[in-house]
Every structure is written in structure tokens, then in C-alpha cells.
Amino acid sequence: MKTLTCAQMGGKCDVKITGSTEDEMMANGMKHMEEAHPEMAADIKKMDRADPLMVAWAEKFKADYAAAPEM
Numbered sequence: 001m002k003t004l005t006c007a008q009m010g011g012k013c014d015v016k017i018t019g020s021t022e023d024e025m026m027a028n029g030m031k032h033m034e035e036a037h038p039e040m041a042a043d044i045k046k047m048d049r050a051d052p053l054m055v056a057w058a059e060k061f062k063a064d065y066a067a068a069p070e071m
């Protein structure tokens with residue numbers, strides 16, 4: 001299992017997000033966004049996955065996930 005903070009995932013607090021896979025971490029991050037930063041979650045849901053901002057985010061997330069130490 002790996003841990004990233006909300007801020008590392010593009011959020012704005014230091015809550016730790018955990019996941020055993022990229023998909024799980026992304027799902028947990030989204031769940032946290034919906035609970036803690038609903039306005040950010042709404043903005044993300046409106047965005048197209050092919051949007052350059054989303055593509056850039058996904059690349060950064062994958063790199064951060066790969067760099068995060070295994071717990």
C-alpha cells in the first residue's frame with residue numbers, strides 16, 4: 001500500500017490518501033475530494049479526461065505514485 005497526501009494529488013490539505021494500486025488511490029482521492037473539497041470534486045468531474053490539464057495531472061499522479069514508498 002502506498003500513501004500520498006491530498007496536496008500531492010492536486011488537493012489543498014495534508015490528509016493522507018492510501019491505495020494499493022493507482023486506480024484505488026485515485027478512487028480514494030476522489031472520495032476524499034467529495035467529502036472535504038466538494039467544489040474541487042465538482043470541477044474535476046466536469047473536466048474531460050482528454051483535457052490537457054487532466055492528462056498532465058494523470059502523468060504527475062503516476063510519477064508521484066511510482067515514487068511513493070511502499071508501506
Ligand SMILES: [Zn+2]
Nearest residue numbers: 006011013036
Ligand atoms: Zn484534502
